[in-house]
Amino acid sequence: MTFEAHIPLAPVVAIVGRPNVGKSTLFNRLTGTRAALVSDLPGLTRDRRDGIAEIFGTELRLIDTAGLEEARQGTIADRMRKQTEQAIAAADLVLFVIDARAGVTAADSSFARIARQSGKPVVLVANKAEGRQGTDGVLDAFSLGLGAPIAISAEHGEGIGDLAADIVAALGLKIPKTAKKGRDHDAEPVDDKKLPPERPRPIRVAIVGRPNAGKSTLVNALLGEDRMITGPEPGLTRDSVASELDYKGQSILLFDTAGLRRKAKITETAEKLAASDAVRAIRFAEVVVLLIDAEHPFEHQDLTIGHRVTEEGRALVVAINKWDLIPEKQKTLRDLKKTVAESLAQVPNVPVVAISARSESGLDQLMSAIIKTHATWNRRVSTPQLNRWLEEALSRHAPPAAAGKRIKIRYVTQPSTRPPTFVAFCQRADALPKSYLKYLTNSLREAFDLPGVPIRFSLRKGENPYVKK
Template sequence: MSSPPVIAIIGRPNVGKSTLFNRLTGKRSALVSDMPGLTRDRREEEADLAGNLVTIVDTAGLEQAKRGSIAERMRQQSEAALAAADLVLFVIDAREGITSDDKSFSKLARASGRPIVLVANKSEGRAGEEGFYAAYELGFGEPVAISAEHGEGLSDLVGEMLAALGLKYVRPGEDAEEPPATARPIRVAIVGRPNAGKSTLVNAILGEERMITGPEPGLTRDSVPSDLEWLGRKVRLFDTAGLRRKAKITEAAEKLSASDAIRAIRFAEVVVLLIDAERPFEHQDLTIGDLVTEEGRALVIAVNKWDLVEDKQKTLKELRETLGERLSQVPGVTLVPLSALSGRGVDKLAKAVLDAYDSWNRRVPTPSLNRWLEEALARHSPPAVSGRRIKLRYITQPSTRPPTFVAFCSRPEDLPKSYIRYLTNSLREAFDLPGVPLRLNLRKGENPYAKHKR
């Protein structure tokens, strides 16, 4: 019987290698801390990679070291792991970007001749975007965006690892080409201004009086999770404290509640912004909507107290017009009228949330993207700037959650924002991506696979 493939996790200190090791092995055998250099020896554990037995190796952080020092011995251990590996996960910290050590050790990894998957850890939120795109310069192709700490992006990473090792996803008793839908619950946060009816809505969804409700604003102070099944899908629902403008937050506990609600937005996958039909789209509602899209979460807007609205058609039209003007960065956001008190409209909300989640996770094949790009350029070619026409040569989708695209361009800094908007809107329309944040980033250069292949 052949031995399991060996997968070595390497990178400079404190990029999250041990956290990723723990995620992949399903154990907490590797110590995790913000202190660099905590891991010194190689640590090996067997793991189940989508039905395939593999050996995962955690290594000390690669760093420049003096001869005879502990750091040099740690580096030797890491180089030995690299030499014995069948696959290398080269981990960078997307929040810190590419450092000189990353560049130096990427040469060491490439010289090993092993297949390499580039992992951009700590990619949650917008803070990691710049480092994620800078990682292309290491020459390992598309980085895989993950957050080892929060478990985001791991299904994409497992898919890349299986492809690199020539393995398939294995169900018990049979083989399959693609992994089944994850059993992990979809994280859904209900957010909004105080007293919008968030806890009442959660009770209506759960079918029981789980949350304290009442006319007094500020009854909810913690982001409280509840597990349920919605239309056959597992969901973890978070009721959150009402978010008010900072100037109006005075009580210390409410300050903590607000920060907890903001944290829930950052780690949710779909956010339901609940607004009051009698006072719709006040400034704070729109501020919360901006925060949700800025963080790259899928957004659904629920309009509560719809039973109190007299002219429903006129009000719905006005709300959609306001939404189109004030949240223009995410056209097509679903608007769901409902009554949290009676539960009317909750089924439509469930469908809207699951549809938004699916769009947020949508991946478009690279050939389809490049056919779209050719057609988009033919319909409306890029403008000439200073007498020279800008060329767009290639597009790919490095990550989902939200759908993120990278187009390679001759002069990205000169491409007008209006043309980028045209491309973004065309992408949404062509691949059915309404109502979710969509990132389209430009990088200078040719097709990144022309020179570097794994």
């Protein structure tokens, strides 16, 4: 079989990048197969691998390539590189993949030049972008000169809907209206007609808190059955157990986690492993419910957990459990909301819901808060809207001068959601004070109705990256 023999009419998309950035994982995700071997071992893929992906009803031919490496002529790595360059030459579109956790490396910059010089359309993909570790790498990817990066996690399926829409657009194909509506919700890249509309992708929800706050009791109440072992003894739950729940047509994947205590108090090996598993559940959840014991509210560990959740960029809902045991409900709730506002000032208006897992009260309000917060966490603002907002924000309060020169902010864009992440470009980004960045963040949050979720707003040096020079 020759290289061009298989389905010649289908647009060809080559997945390229240096070794171990997740090209094969992305290939498997888009083709819906496990055809490509996946491992942490760099250089596992050596030959080009073809596969067929169906994205929004369009059939594409994907090529998984070997990792690009600088190598001596005649070596295996050199031959692998030539194979990749041939794949780029044969492609209608190049997916250039980087590892967001590792950030932009010298090799990435070098091979980005190859992709640009090919003259082919390029979609920049920042893989492994889940959690706070990947955010800086996503922002650094702008420096490659390949346009705005698409933040994804090929392993966990995050951002695949955004990537699918960009692939179709870059190939000059039409995106179905149903696909445009669902773009920000990471739909799988398949024909919408084949997906049952009543089964949307589940929202991953982790229930976290100190031991004995009632996490397992809450999960049992939501599921309507005694799925988890409960009791007065703290530490009964050790594994992060997943259970699926259907709430008014919305699929929810609930993770009951082990109670989190201060590290100094964790001594047993089993508890250490359980705590590690709970932290992992936070990292890969979409919404985290911080469960507070109303009789012992907001101890130091509760606030530590809340900060960890927001630092990871997860959406947060605070649930006050055992509410039926509180006599002065209005005053207590007012005080608790004030504590949340002061302790998590970086994320204003975090939802606070009073519940009783044992008597099953307040559960509808909790589920509504989870779904609404998840929608906000996924919100995308168009670039024209953002730049109109920027113009108004700058006119209301101009950036301060540094060393006698005014700092000019020229352009703003949103490279990713989950959480909403924004990047502004200006000539002297390092000279802009943090207080002004905070002003822009708060103004952005208010203008586009983004309460209760983390917002990442960064500055990058340079002009508008989309203006052709």
